[in-house]
Amino acid sequence: MSTTITPLVREVLPECVRTATGAPSLHNSQPWKFRIEGARVDVYADPSRRLHVLDPQGREQLVSVGAALFTLRLAVRRSGYRSDYTLFPDTDEPDLVARLTVTRPSPVSPAAEALAAAVAHRHTNRWPFAQIPVPREALDRLRDAARREGAVLALANPAGRDVVLRLARVADERLRQRPGYCEELARWTGDRVRNDGVPPEAIGPWDALESVPVRDFTEASAQRRNGEAFEPYPTILVLATEGDRKVDWVRAGQALQRTLLTATWQDLATTPISQPVELPAVRRLLIEPGSGLAAQMVLRVGYGRAVEGSPRRPLSEVLLKSDHRRS
Ligand SMILES: Cc1cc2nc3c(=O)[nH]c(=O)nc-3n(C[C@H](O)[C@H](O)[C@H](O)COP(=O)(O)O)c2cc1C
Known part of the structure; x- marks a missing residue:
């Protein structure tokens, strides 16, 4: 990791995590937590937010965390960086779902820009749709x-x-x-x-x-x-x-x-x-x-009517304190 980009990464990563919380989740349970360590973000499943009746295996919890991980990757990309990630990087920590590492600065493509711009506008729509075929x-x-x-x-x-x-x-x-x-x-x-x-x-x-x-x-x-x-x-x-x-x-x-x-x-x-x-x-x-x-x-x-978004927890509730001993 180049030391020249690290300070900037530090500035953008909390905002990237905030963007990631815009992901969909089962019953809007937002079953995730994040920890930023330098140029790395650890993404956790939060066991206290698992729906034990509907989701006894925790499959939908991990689908939700996966949606947040993709959104995080996209937000990092939109901030002008490339990243890599590993799933379940530590067998001693089963709730640690992914470890994302920012690798290098890189210009954003228009396609990534457009997809990232959609994050704030994506909402689950439970209303009737128009009788118009999807092309x-x-x-x-x-x-x-x-x-x-x-x-x-x-x-x-x-x-x-x-x-x-x-x-x-x-x-x-x-x-x-x-x-x-x-x-x-x-x-x-x-x-x-x-x-x-x-x-x-x-x-x-x-x-x-x-x-x-x-x-x-x-x-x-x-x-x-x-x-x-x-x-x-x-x-x-x-x-x-x-x-x-x-x-x-x-x-x-x-x-x-x-x-x-x-x-x-x-x-x-x-x-x-x-x-x-x-x-x-x-x-x-x-x-x-x-x-x-x-x-x-x-x-x-x-094709549906415009709908409002559902609420999200603030960053202070989803961002764990960084623990420098772990990095
Ligand atoms: C794994 C998963 C399962 C979901 N199942 C349903 C569902 O059965 N019915 C539904 O209306 N929405 C479902 N949703 C959408 C969530 O309720 C929705 O993402 C959440 O309430 C947040 O609202 P938003 O998508 O508008 O941001 C599901 C989402 C996920 C990720």
Whole structure:
């Protein structure tokens, strides 16, 4: 590491971490922590923010942390630096998901600039989308985004889409019957003023046509959702990885965020639909048998109304004190 760039890196890294917290996460649990040591950022999973009922394996927690890692990489890139990272660099520290090291200054490409600019504008959209087909070139760019992060993004054909949506509805019903589901949902929803969880204004209506199974975040509260007709033929994508180990979950998260940002950059609205990947028996049915792939997320994309962002915790809550003995 050149000593000439280190002071500058020190200045930009806290802001890069703040940008990384704009990543999506299961129920906006923001299950991450960061530690800056010189030109290095350690990215941790925060076990106290794991959703034990919905996510007993911690898979979605690592997908969320992977999304934050991709956002961090992008923010560093936008600051004019290149970086490398290692996943799970220390077997004695299982919560240490990634270690990112800034390597050298490098001019930002317009593509990285555009993707980074999308971070602040990407929000989960739980409202009906317009009945306008998503152009093939736009979908190709999404597939390419996932591929660049080592994942596969498949567009469901009409028959496949109906199957995926049916599986999502079945999964949603079964999950709601799971002991502890409502209590856990209650912890991450409601109208208390706070800086995590899904706020009332981010919860959309229910689909009066019962086609799009957007998760009901009012389930555990007195709030009720209005009914509105969603698009009858939603564009549905399935994100998958070749393996299904912890590293693959982090990879899936990085691919998810790169895909979502590529969608935002193209003015496409997005909704992650994770109920079907939260039940192992249903999750298996999302993938062609024998393909060797593991489904990690279902995504709905389309043209939607403008929506507000959900809150984020301040840097002071996610940034651990640097510990010079560790560097
Ligand atoms: C692993 C994962 C699973 C998610 N599952 C759902 C879901 O099933 N339904 C939904 O509406 N949003 C889902 N989301 C979106 C989060 O609720 C959303 O990212 C979070 O509330 C923060 O809001 P934002 O995306 O607008 O920043 C998921 C996100 C992640 C990363």
